[in-house]
Amino acid sequence: xxxxxxxxxxxxxxxxxxxxxxxxxxxxxxxxxxxxxxxxxxxxxxxxxxxxxxxxxxxxxxxxxxxxxxxxxxxxxxxxxxxxxxxxxxxxxxxxxxxxxxxxxxxxxxxxxxxxxxxxxxxxxxxxxxxxxxxxxxxxxxxxxxxxxxxxxxxxxxxxxxxxxxxxxxxxxxxxxxxxxxxxxxxxxxxxxxxxxxxxxxxxxxxxxxxxxxxxxxxxxxxxxxxxxxxxxxxxxxxxxxxxxxxxxxxxxx
Ligand SMILES: NC(=O)c1ccc[n+]([C@@H]2O[C@H](COP(=O)([O-])OP(=O)(O)OC[C@H]3O[C@@H](n4cnc5c(N)ncnc54)[C@H](OP(=O)(O)O)[C@@H]3O)[C@@H](O)[C@H]2O)c1
Numbered sequence: 665x666x667x668x669x670x671x672x673x674x675x676x677x678x679x680x681x682x683x684x685x686x687x688x689x690x691x692x693x694x695x696x697x698x699x700x701x702x703x704x705x706x707x708x709x710x711x712x713x714x715x716x717x718x719x720x721x722x723x724x725x726x727x728x729x730x731x732x733x734x735x736x737x738x739x740x741x742x743x744x745x746x747x748x749x750x751x752x753x754x755x756x757x758x759x760x761x762x763x764x765x766x767x768x769x770x771x772x773x774x775x776x777x778x779x780x781x782x783x784x785x786x787x788x789x790x791x792x793x794x795x796x797x798x799x800x801x802x803x804x805x806x807x808x809x810x811x812x813x814x815x816x817x818x819x820x821x822x823x824x825x826x827x828x829x830x831x832x833x834x835x836x837x838x839x840x841x842x843x844x845x846x847x848x849x850x851x852x853x854x855x856x857x858x859x860x861x862x863x864x865x866x867x868x869x870x871x872x873x874x875x876x877x878x879x880x881x882x883x884x885x886x887x888x889x890x891x892x893x894x895x896x897x898x899x900x901x902x903x904x905x906x907x908x909x910x911x912x913x914x915x916x917x918x
Pocket of ligand 1: 677678680703706750752753754801804846850852853
């Protein structure tokens with residue numbers, strides 16, 4: 665069913681992992697989709713998979729770069745109906761070795777980026793029409809703690825606070841604001857986490873992966889397609905009552 669026909673969507677971090685799968689799912693549902701990130705080669709690869717996906721570079725930690733992206737979308741593609749703030753990064757360190765530089769990097773890329781992305785979205789036609797869908801890809805780390813990622817978890821908790829508050833501010837419009845909270849999901853980010861555990865602990869790949877799936881009651885990784893399905897649901901025409909939610913896609917972890 666192509667229930668998003670005629671809709672225009674942006675997926676930040678759409679050049680890889682979950683963002684790429686979400687972009688393809690939105691395009692398959694009929695939307696025209698802009699994928700944005702810093703690496704044009706990765707974005708072009710995703711755009712090559714569908715005639716309805718357009719690649720544009722942007723750095724979500726840079727306000728001027730984000731503004732230029734939204735201006736380019738408005739002039740070359742159209743008014744955005746759907747904005748998925750998916751770009752993010754995860755760096756780990758014990759709390760005592762979490763320097764202010766790591767802390768600020770995690771806040772910038774995972775939290776301030778969502779703040780700026782949603783602000784840009786609401787500065788455009790979406791707010792005037794009073795119709796739209798804003799979705800942040802947070803994490804189960806936005807709902808519970810994990811050791812060695814205090815900065816990342818603090819940023820993702822912040823994303824959920826931002827989502828809940830903005831949803832209330834916009835509740836009397838037709839714009840919904842939600843967060844999706846995946847557990848450990850099979851993407852390049854997870855691959856990097858597995859390699860990091862192998863390096864730091866001497867564990868084999870299987871042991872490192874098992875350490876991460878141990879927290880998931882289904883004892884497996886979440887698939888990016890399962891995350892994309894929840895995003896599609898939130899963006900659908902009959903999801904207007906779903907707002908201010910943090911939807912956990914985590915095999916029952918939380
Ligand atoms: N994988 C998991 O287990 C997991 C679990 C829960 C939540 N998440 C969240 O899911 C989201 C997607 O992550 P993923 O797992 O799909 O990892 P990924 O493959 O590493 O994707 C992250 C994307 O973010 C983009 N990005 C990073 N910094 C950026 C910046 N400054 N400006 C613009 N784009 C930037 C990257 O593109 P460029 O490098 O080209 O800029 C990349 O495409 C993230 O928010 C992550 O925190 C992941």
